[in-house]
Amino acid sequence: MDLGLRGKKGIVCAASKGLGRGCAEALAAAGVDLVICARGAEALEMTAAELRNAGVTVTPVVADITTEAGRTPVLAAAGPQVDILVTNAGGPPPGLWSDWSRDDFIRALDANMLTPIALMQAVLPGMMARGWGRVVNITSQSVKAPIPQLGLSNAARTGLTGFVAGTARQVAGKGVTINNLLPGIHDTDRALALDGGVVKARGITMDQARAERAASIPAGRYGTAAEFGAACAFLCSAHAGFIVGQNILADGGATNATL
Numbered sequence: 672m673d674l675g676l677r678g679k680k681g682i683v684c685a686a687s688k689g690l691g692r693g694c695a696e697a698l699a700a701a702g703v704d705l706v707i708c709a710r711g712a713e714a715l716e717m718t719a720a721e722l723r724n725a726g727v728t729v730t731p732v733v734a735d736i737t738t739e740a741g742r743t744p745v746l747a748a749a750g751p752q753v754d755i756l757v758t759n760a761g762g763p764p765p766g767l768w769s770d771w772s773r774d775d776f777i778r779a780l781d782a783n784m785l786t787p788i789a790l791m792q793a794v795l796p797g798m799m800a801r802g803w804g805r806v807v808n809i810t811s812q813s814v815k816a817p818i819p820q821l822g823l824s825n826a827a828r829t830g831l832t833g834f835v836a837g838t839a840r841q842v843a844g845k846g847v848t849i850n851n852l853l854p855g856i857h858d859t860d861r862a863l864a865l866d867g868g869v870v871k872a873r874g875i876t877m878d879q880a881r882a883e884r885a886a887s888i889p890a891g892r893y894g895t896a897a898e899f900g901a902a903c904a905f906l907c908s909a910h911a912g913f914i915v916g917q918n919i920l921a922d923g924g925a926t927n928a929t930l
């Protein structure tokens with residue numbers, strides 16, 4: 672399917688690895704010129720070089736997207752025309768509800784709520800003026816069903832979800848859609864880190880931890896960054912203009928809910 676995106680310009684945040692990279696790959700394959708960012712330069716440069724094989728322009732910016740000092744060069748590299756914004760950042764650390772201090776919450780809110788909001792505030796006016804735009808926020812299945820050890824994520828991402836629910840309906844009339852894509856377990860470094868926590872806590876092997884996790888997912892496996900990226904690219908496509916303010920699970924059926 673031609674996604675109708677050739678020549679569009681996009682930003683994909685936190686895109687040197689994992690789900691962000693999967694989104695960048697799918698958008699590059701659809702002909703989108705990209706600005707991508709991450710904190711580590713080496714993986715970012717490698718990813719940019721590989722994305723260029725699709726024949727698009729890719730500008731890597733080494734930046735911590737959760738800080739204003741990081742967002743400024745990312746937005747500057749993109750210039751005045753941003754047609755597509757994919758927001759993403761590392762997830763908050765796991766822990767127990769009673770452990771977290773105010774500072775822990777502020778860090779999580781900064782990374783997973785206020786950063787995507789600041790990025791949307793920066794690019795939405797231009798999208799609305801041009802009459803076309805797509806925003807996809809990478810959130811988490813924890814928005815639909817809380818994950819006990821990820822209370823910081825449950826809280827921050829739900830705040831973002833509320834903001835998107837209201838804002839998406841205020842910009843849709845100008846041809847701009849905002850949607851959230853909710854990953855369940857995907858085979859990335861983040862999943863490895865979380866599985867590592869289970870290995871430590873329960874004294875089991877990594878293979879056991881992964882087999883147990885896979886068995887808990889109706890699809891019987893972890894998702895891949897490539898299939899997540901393809902879903903993201905579709906939400907950014909010309910065909911998805913009537914999908915507004917939705918929270919779309921990509922979780923292999925893990926969230927046991929009728930709606």
Ligand code: NAP
Nearest residue numbers: 685687688689690709710711736761762856857859860861
């Ligand atoms: P990942 O494999 O660990 O990759 C994270 C990517 O983001 C890397 O490129 C990393 O590069 C970059 N990054 C992290 N923090 C950043 C920051 N502050 N500024 C700029 N770049 C940053 O993680 P993932 O699995 O793709 O997860 C992406 C998001 O989805 C996370 O918020 C995660 O919590 C959420 N999620 C993931 C899963 C899953 O199963 N994978 C499930 C639910 C939700 P640098 O480290 O070099 O900056």
